[in-house]
Amino acid sequence: MELKQTKVMIFLVVLILASIIRPSESHPPEVYCITDRIFKVPGCFDALKLAVLVRDIKKLTVECCRAVFATLPPTCLLKVEGDVILPMTSFREICNIAVPAAAEPSS
Helix, strand or coil: CCHHHHHHHHHHHHHHHHHHHCCCCCCCCCCECCCHHHHHCCCHHHHHHHHHHCCCCCCCCHHHHHHHHHCCCCCCEEEEECCEEEEHHHHHHHHHHHCHHHHCCCC
16 A cells, blocks of 8 residues: 555544544433532431322422432432433422422521
8 A cells, every 4th residue: 555545544534533532412411419408307218209100299399309409410410229310400399399498598
C-alpha cells in the first residue's frame, strides 16, 4: 500500500473505534440519590415504599417529606425495591399530596 492509503486506512479505523467506544449522548447517565437524609428519619424509607408500592400514604410524616425535599438533585433516582426505580420528583409529588406543609421551609 502507498503511504497515503495507509494514512486513510488508519484514520478510518480510528474514526470507527471512536464512534464505537464513545458513550451515547441520547441517554443521560443514571444518578442515584444520596439517601442519607431519608434514612436518618426513622421509618421514612419504609413509608416511601408503602406510598409507592401499596399507595398507602398514612405513614408519611412532615420530617420524612422534608428529607425528601432536601435530597438533591431532584432528578436523581431512588431504588425502592427490585426493579422499582423512581425519580425523586415522584416522591416530592407524593409528599405534596400527603403532607403539603413539608414543602414549606421550616422556621
